[in-house]
Amino acid sequence: MNNFSFYSPTYFVFGNERENEAGKYVKRFGGTRVLIHYGGGSVLKNGLLDRVKASLSVEGVTFSELGGVVPNPRSGVVYKGIEICKNEKIDFILAVGGGSVIDSAKAIALGALYDGDFWDFYTGKQSVEKALPVATILTISAAGSEGSTGSVITHEDGMLKRAANGDALRPVFSVLNPELTASLPDYQIACGVTDMMAHVMERYFTNTQNVEITDRISEAVLLTVISEAPKALANREYDALANIMWAGMVAHNDTCGVGRDSDWATHMMEHELSGLYDVAHGAGLAVMFPAWMKYVMKHDVMRFAQFAVRVWGCEMDFQHPEKTALQGIERYEQFVSSIGMPIRFSQLGAKAEDIPTLVKTMGLGENTLGSFVKLTEEDIRKIYELAV
Amino acid sequence: MNNFSFYSPTYFVFGNERENEAGKYVKRFGGTRVLIHYGGGSVLKNGLLDRVKASLSVEGVTFSELGGVVPNPRSGVVYKGIEICKNEKIDFILAVGGGSVIDSAKAIALGALYDGDFWDFYTGKQSVEKALPVATILTISAAGSEGSTGSVITHEDGMLKRAANGDALRPVFSVLNPELTASLPDYQIACGVTDMMAHVMERYFTNTQNVEITDRISEAVLLTVISEAPKALANREYDALANIMWAGMVAHNDTCGVGRDSDWATHMMEHELSGLYDVAHGAGLAVMFPAWMKYVMKHDVMRFAQFAVRVWGCEMDFQHPEKTALQGIERYEQFVSSIGMPIRFSQLGAKAEDIPTLVKTMGLGENTLGSFVKLTEEDIRKIYELAV
Numbered sequence: 001m002n003n004f005s006f007y008s009p010t011y012f013v014f015g016n017e018r019e020n021e022a023g024k025y026v027k028r029f030g031g032t033r034v035l036i037h038y039g040g041g042s043v044l045k046n047g048l049l050d051r052v053k054a055s056l057s058v059e060g061v062t063f064s065e066l067g068g069v070v071p072n073p074r075s076g077v078v079y080k081g082i083e084i085c086k087n088e089k090i091d092f093i094l095a096v097g098g099g100s101v102i103d104s105a106k107a108i109a110l111g112a113l114y115d116g117d118f119w120d121f122y123t124g125k126q127s128v129e130k131a132l133p134v135a136t137i138l139t140i141s142a143a144g145s146e147g148s149t150g151s152v153i154t155h156e157d158g159m160l161k162r163a164a165n166g167d168a169l170r171p172v173f174s175v176l177n178p179e180l181t182a183s184l185p186d187y188q189i190a191c192g193v194t195d196m197m198a199h200v201m202e203r204y205f206t207n208t209q210n211v212e213i214t215d216r217i218s219e220a221v222l223l224t225v226i227s228e229a230p231k232a233l234a235n236r237e238y239d240a241l242a243n244i245m246w247a248g249m250v251a252h253n254d255t256c257g258v259g260r261d262s263d264w265a266t267h268m269m270e271h272e273l274s275g276l277y278d279v280a281h282g283a284g285l286a287v288m289f290p291a292w293m294k295y296v297m298k299h300d301v302m303r304f305a306q307f308a309v310r311v312w313g314c315e316m317d318f319q320h321p322e323k324t325a326l327q328g329i330e331r332y333e334q335f336v337s338s339i340g341m342p343i344r345f346s347q348l349g350a351k352a353e354d355i356p357t358l359v360k361t362m363g364l365g366e367n368t369l370g371s372f373v374k375l376t377e378e379d380i381r382k383i384y385e386l387a388v
Numbered sequence: 389m390n391n392f393s394f395y396s397p398t399y400f401v402f403g404n405e406r407e408n409e410a411g412k413y414v415k416r417f418g419g420t421r422v423l424i425h426y427g428g429g430s431v432l433k434n435g436l437l438d439r440v441k442a443s444l445s446v447e448g449v450t451f452s453e454l455g456g457v458v459p460n461p462r463s464g465v466v467y468k469g470i471e472i473c474k475n476e477k478i479d480f481i482l483a484v485g486g487g488s489v490i491d492s493a494k495a496i497a498l499g500a501l502y503d504g505d506f507w508d509f510y511t512g513k514q515s516v517e518k519a520l521p522v523a524t525i526l527t528i529s530a531a532g533s534e535g536s537t538g539s540v541i542t543h544e545d546g547m548l549k550r551a552a553n554g555d556a557l558r559p560v561f562s563v564l565n566p567e568l569t570a571s572l573p574d575y576q577i578a579c580g581v582t583d584m585m586a587h588v589m590e591r592y593f594t595n596t597q598n599v600e601i602t603d604r605i606s607e608a609v610l611l612t613v614i615s616e617a618p619k620a621l622a623n624r625e626y627d628a629l630a631n632i633m634w635a636g637m638v639a640h641n642d643t644c645g646v647g648r649d650s651d652w653a654t655h656m657m658e659h660e661l662s663g664l665y666d667v668a669h670g671a672g673l674a675v676m677f678p679a680w681m682k683y684v685m686k687h688d689v690m691r692f693a694q695f696a697v698r699v700w701g702c703e704m705d706f707q708h709p710e711k712t713a714l715q716g717i718e719r720y721e722q723f724v725s726s727i728g729m730p731i732r733f734s735q736l737g738a739k740a741e742d743i744p745t746l747v748k749t750m751g752l753g754e755n756t757l758g759s760f761v762k763l764t765e766e767d768i769r770k771i772y773e774l775a776v
Binding site: 001002004006008009011012018211212216217219220221224228238239242243246247259 | 390391393394395396397399401402403406566597598599600601602605607608611612615626627628631634635638643646
């Protein structure tokens with residue numbers, strides 16, 4: 001096991017109707033002048049935004065608003081938010097939405113306390129040290145951004161999708177009401193499920209040996225999602241939605257990463273896809289993960305066999321472990337397909353002839369990507385081709 | 389799934405030699421004048437205390453010291469510690485030791501900011517609202533006190549063992565170096581393992597349905613401990629010790645309790661045992677848990693069958709689920725016995741004729757104990773008798 005630090009200080013407020021306590025928690029965590037940040041019409045139409053505002057007003061907390069965040073959130077809204085924060089002396093940002101809104105809020109929180117261009121944190125020019133406190137009212141189980149250090153933004157100048165990370169970006173509190181996810185279309189629920197599985201798998205396929213506790217917890221999250229997703233999709237059972245919502249948090253607050261190296265190559269390959277085609281992140285991951293798995297499987301067949309047996313209930317073929325390993329990958333592919341995800345480039349609207357562009361935009365050059373297997377540009381090209 | 393709040397803000401600093409960073413973290417979390425609290429000779433003999441002091445001095449942090457904590461920590465040392473804190477304007481408590489030292493440190497932290505008797509927090513006369521910041525350098529994997537809200541103290545006036553709980557008692561940081569646990573005797577390692585399994589099981593046997601994520605994570609912790617404990621005992625493998633150490637934290641920071649009711653009847657029954665006989669908490673739990681399980685099994689046979697199949701790898705008897713359920717209990721009993729734990733009153737030095745005293749000291753009267761099955765004094769008497 002590697003040495004590690006683990007820090008997940010977010011206060012999670014979980015359950016039905018708990019968004020009505022938002023004002024109480026904003027006050028507890030020191031907010032007095034809040035920017036409410038959100039996406040499109042749904043939080044307006046379903047009355048969520050009104051309930052949140054009412055809970056702030058009850059506590060005497062004042063607020064401004066900024067909507068308009070789109071999936072794969074853009075830099076334009078971030079710049080607007082930073083300007084509002086600076087002009088109106090905002091001291092707290094409340095994100096009401098899914099991963100995109102939360103990531104956008106984190107970017108604003110960074111930029112509000114920085115004199116330069118917030119994009120510096122996403123290009124690696126600046127490291128994340130301080131930000132305004134961010135809290136979230138989560139409306140989609142997926143990204144895990146409600147408990148994570150990360151934020152992913154697409155810059156409109158070049159459509160580059162890049163990430164910033166740091167403890168200062170962990171939300172101070174997050175309200176998780178599973179009921180809020182019941183009205184989502186099947187496709188969005190399935191994308192979320194695929195995303196949280198990917199967050200676990202990026203940490204599961206590792207070269208660090210003997211981290212049984214993290215293996216077992218990772219498998220626990222995957223087993224939960226596999227059993228609950230069909231129930232959530234079939235009839236929006238509250239408990240199924242609740243299990244998925246909490247699984248999404250555990251999948252990405254680094255519980256599933258402690259003590260070992262993680263990979264993230266597939267996420268980076270997906271970022272190029274969704275940067276170019278504006279496809280949903282989860283859908284892109286559903287396409288890229290089987291391709292990556294098939295390409296790297298031989299690097300550690302027994303790891304993939306463990307995944308097949310413990311997560312997918314495959315029977316171990318002790319004479320041919322590679323058959324079991326491959327069966328696990330096929331089961332993953334069947335599962336994401338069964339919940340309505342694409343598994344090929346064509347289903348995404350992506351094109352084989354764009355592969356050179358995808359590889360080039362990543363800008364890897366002579367560097368490598370990932371840690372389980374260190375991928376060159378040539379490897380990445382081949383993996384994209386496996387996904388066609 | 390029940391509504392819940394989850395808050396585990398402790399910063400965990402995990403791995404070999406990381407106690408040398410204690411000073412850095414004390415400073416980061418605002419400590420300037422520290423009380424170092426510890427137990428007996430081992431932390432003096434093995435140089436741990438010297439290393440911790442050196443790391444404080446490097447950061448310019450001053451400190452006082454108070455040793456003398458014993459297993460099942462006593463009120464006497466707590467009163468001494470509170471006096472030191474008040475006289476010397478201590479602003480931070482650093483516990484160097486196992487669960488007993490940490491629990492004692494938490495009691496001191498409570499009392500230092502309170503004008504009355506610290507025992508008020510343990511009798512329920514006062515609720516836990518504020519305390520000095522506590523941090524820990526953990527030397528025994530067991531109690532989970534390094535990440536929990538709890539503290540258990542035995543008052544020397546009557547040898548009553550009671551608990552206080554509250555977010556203010558969560559350590560601000562905890563250093564977990566598995567290597568520090570390598571020199572422990574087998575018996576202490578086994579007691580620790582039994583204690584952490586109990587922390588999971590108290591939360592696992594619940595009437596709340598459909599909390600798959602918490603079930604699966606609980607099973608993950610148990611599976612880890614079952615696979616790693618024999619390796620840790622056999623030859624003190626670092627990775628085995630590390631897995632156990634992290635499992636002990638996860639077992640008790642409430643990760644395994646979210647979204648459902650938990651029980652704690654067995655812990656309470658054990659507290660009476662170790663209060664009266666001063667036996668190790670883990671050893672008392674090894675004796676009491678099978679007795680409790682056998683007594684309550686019929687309340688939810690399928691829950692015990694799940695425990696048997698998923699945790700102990702038993703084959704499900706679909707025609708006679710109660711046979712599978714019972715097999716799981718037997719497998720638990722065999723396991724704790726195999727790592728050197730007692731499973732009967734006589735092995736603990738406890739006596740059948742003391743059972744009326746044990747029941748009476750608990751002081752339940754007309755109330756009930758536990759939530760999975762609400763136990764009366766009569767039930768408790770019968771459970772103690774099953775353990776004889």
